[in-house]
Amino acid sequence: MASTQTRQTTRTDVDAFLRGIARGFAGALLFSIPMLMTMEMWFLGFYMSRERLLLLLILNMPLLLVLSHRIGFEHTATWTQSARDAIVAYGMGIIASAAILVLLGVVTIDMPPDQWIGMVAVQAVPASIGAMLGRSQLSMSDDDDEDGDNEDEREEKPGTSYATELFMMAVGALFLSLNLAPTEEMILLAYKMTPWHALALAVISILLMHGFVYALAFRGSHSLQQDEPRWHAFIRFTLPGYVVALAVSLYALWTFERLDGMAAIEALLVVIVLAFPAAVGAAAARLIL
């Protein structure tokens, strides 16, 4: 009797885990296909500086770990479990990227290892974030009944703090940045724009961020308390959020060697151009994650 029960529990766990894996792959595909089918991303794989690629791959680990702890597979409780899930997501990102690149004929057998490893590695970062997000975002339907409990748990966890909020914004910003930073359009747009355009874009980005989270009644919207002035949240969340978007944009552009040899003012224009989608990504992350 007891053994049957144990087996059933184990069976359910395995099923849930496999379902999690399938969702992870779905998420990896959903989030990384735009990048897998972008020409610049393939080229980056073999020409980008190996030091910067290594840094990106290493930074992705703590990012996945915290993300996993916050939302990941099977609502992990301990850091050990989070680490396991982060590694699984990273692995799925690598496998999914490699499989798609082979399927599309971008990676071929006669290619030197240095080239295809670089290509897969650079794609694996967004794919692994996708795997992690996919798991949490695609699994809403059957986790609905748990939501009430989760919110109570979240409240007790010290993790859902101000820092987490900023972290989530960084993840959202990074996600859209990784999509757009490698493309030539970011640079071209900056060249076409005058500083006036950039100034307007920066202001619009900040207003959009604020509007996304507070003004529009999306699911997960953050409402303000009646007695609190509007500008409080603007100073505490929206402005730091935009700085996060700027910083993430700068990092993504630097990683993909888009700013090398560029004058500071020109680089600033490119960063502001990329910070526009990054800001929208950051605001969306606050609502979704």
Place this chain on the structure above:
Amino acid sequence: MSSNPNNIEQLRPHWIEWLTGLVSLAAICAVIGWLAVDIWTTDDRQPELVARVVSAEKVATGFQVVFELRNRATLAAAGVEVRAQLSQQARLVEEAEVTFDYVAAGSTARGAVIFENDPARLALSIRAVGFTEP
């Protein structure tokens, strides 16, 4: 405590949140100020491209001359065509061409031309011969 414990805005803010907010405000003002200063102090000048030889070395297929192209103006140039010539006493010996996708304002871009003849023994000139506006 509020009815929705998931809503971070309704918790009492820690002083560090205000500090972050103010530092962010300062950072954004700095960025916007920088742009504003740039708007007031610089006027639009058409691209002005100057090449400078960085290195010249013998490679398997000839002599490779690496050069740096600097755009000293305030507007970016696209499709920059650069022509390099080797000449001896005003007689053209060899010519090579290369095109840069972009050279941003006030920025540099690197490229190389490959000659059959040794540029050290001949007169070398590298210059941009045309560009488009992005």
